[in-house]
Amino acid sequence: MKFVIIFVIFGFNCLNLIAEDTVKTSSPAVYEVFWDDIKSAGNDFYEIGASIGRIDGDDLLRAGIYTGITAALFSVDRPARDYFQEIRTAESDDFFKIGDDMGRIAYAEMFSGGIYLTGLFSGCEDIRETGRLMFEALAVSGTAVMAMRIGFGRARPYMEEGVTKFKFMQFTEDYQSFPSGHTTVAFSMATVLAHQVDRWWGWPLFFGIASITPLSRLNYDQHFISDVFMGALVGIGGAYAVIYANDRNNESKAQSLSISVYPVGVNFCYKF
Numbered sequence: 001m002k003f004v005i006i007f008v009i010f011g012f013n014c015l016n017l018i019a020e021d022t023v024k025t026s027s028p029a030v031y032e033v034f035w036d037d038i039k040s041a042g043n044d045f046y047e048i049g050a051s052i053g054r055i056d057g058d059d060l061l062r063a064g065i066y067t068g069i070t071a072a073l074f075s076v077d078r079p080a081r082d083y084f085q086e087i088r089t090a091e092s093d094d095f096f097k098i099g100d101d102m103g104r105i106a107y108a109e110m111f112s113g114g115i116y117l118t119g120l121f122s123g124c125e126d127i128r129e130t131g132r133l134m135f136e137a138l139a140v141s142g143t144a145v146m147a148m149r150i151g152f153g154r155a156r157p158y159m160e161e162g163v164t165k166f167k168f169m170q171f172t173e174d175y176q177s178f179p180s181g182h183t184t185v186a187f188s189m190a191t192v193l194a195h196q197v198d199r200w201w202g203w204p205l206f207f208g209i210a211s212i213t214p215l216s217r218l219n220y221d222q223h224f225i226s227d228v229f230m231g232a233l234v235g236i237g238g239a240y241a242v243i244y245a246n247d248r249n250n251e252s253k254a255q256s257l258s259i260s261v262y263p264v265g266v267n268f269c270y271k272f
Contacts, residue, residue, distance in 0.1 A: 030120060035255035037116075037132050044136055047245035070230050077163040077224035084218045087247065092219055095197045099216030102209070103182025108138055108189055130196040131240055137188045143240025145231065147185040158221045168267070183231030186213035191239035 101107055116131025116205030118124070153170030154177040155161040167175050190210035194202040223231075 007124065012251055018095060033120060037141070038126070040246070041132060041136055043127045043249045044242055044245040045140075047248055048140060048241050051241070051245070053078070059076060066230075068234075070226050073224075073226035073229055076161055077226055080225045081157050081221070082164075088110075088219055096212065096216035096219045097213035099186070100182065100220065102189075103180075103184075103186045103213040103217070105138065105181070108185045109135070111189070112138065126196070127149065127244030129246075130192065133192045133196070133239075134189055136237040136242040136246075137192050137235075138185065139154075140241055141184050141188045141235050142181070144238060145179055145181050145234045148179055148230075148234070150175040152178045154227070155225055156222060163226075164223060178218050178227045178230065179271055180214060182233040183214045183223075183228045184215055186210040187235030188230045188239045189235075191236050192243070195239075195243055212257055251258055 054055060077150070091259040112129075112131050112134035115134065116128055119126070119128025119131055150171060153167035153175045155165040155167070155175055156173075156177040159174055165200070166178075170176060187207070187210050190206040194206040197206075210232075214232065217228055218225065
């Protein structure tokens with residue numbers, strides 16, 4: 001838990017970077033801003049759903065490449081698992097506790113909520129947006145990863161049933177190894193934070209921190225390498241889906257047509 005507190009403090013320090021260029025202005029009531037954010041989240045989810053119909057050949061090619069890499073990793077799942085268990089110690093268990101905690105959805109939600117509330121009550125739009133995007137990314141990537149875990153029903157390493165044991169449509173934890181949910185959470189959060197901080201060092205820093213989570217899952221014998229690789233892809237993909245949807249919706253808001261009626265005529269104004 002102490003590692004989570006340290007990570008939260010570190011995260012809030014990063015908010016200063018997110019808010020550096022934010023200009024505070026008189027803002028509407030908190031409940032109005034909150035309601036607007038709910039509508040924005042709804043619009044983002046709608047846009048993500050609509051984007052499924054825009055999948056093209058490049059998207060299918062990337063999906064094929066990622067699937068191929070994941071399949072290739074199956075060949076090293078067993079030796080990698082044996083290696084991590086061979087070097088596992090009480091000290092490594094203590095160290096990797098931070099990675100395990102960072103991948104817990106409850107802690108991720110508290111972290112996102114803290115950032116959102118900070119932005120909401122301080123009037124800082126960028127910080128508030130960061131918290132909202134984190135929640136959305138967790139929802140999108142979390143839904144996808146849970147559907148895959150239940151659908152594939154892969155046996156966890158400690159079940160000693162091999163790397164290719166899939167029972168499909170399983171609701172028990174013992175058969176929800178693929179992909180890694182903890183890894184999805186960590187990389188989903190890291191992607192949003194790195195995007196919002198928007199500094200050259202943000203990506204290696206946040207992704208480096210997030211990488212502790214998949215290593216912790218390998219250390220604790222909860223997942224194979226292919227599980228954590230796919231978990232990272234789902235987390236990054238879910239975060240980017242939310243980021244792109246939010247950008248498109250912001251562009252739509254900026255490009256709007258307003259109509260004003262005057263006693264002597266009608267005025268049309270297109271903002272872009």
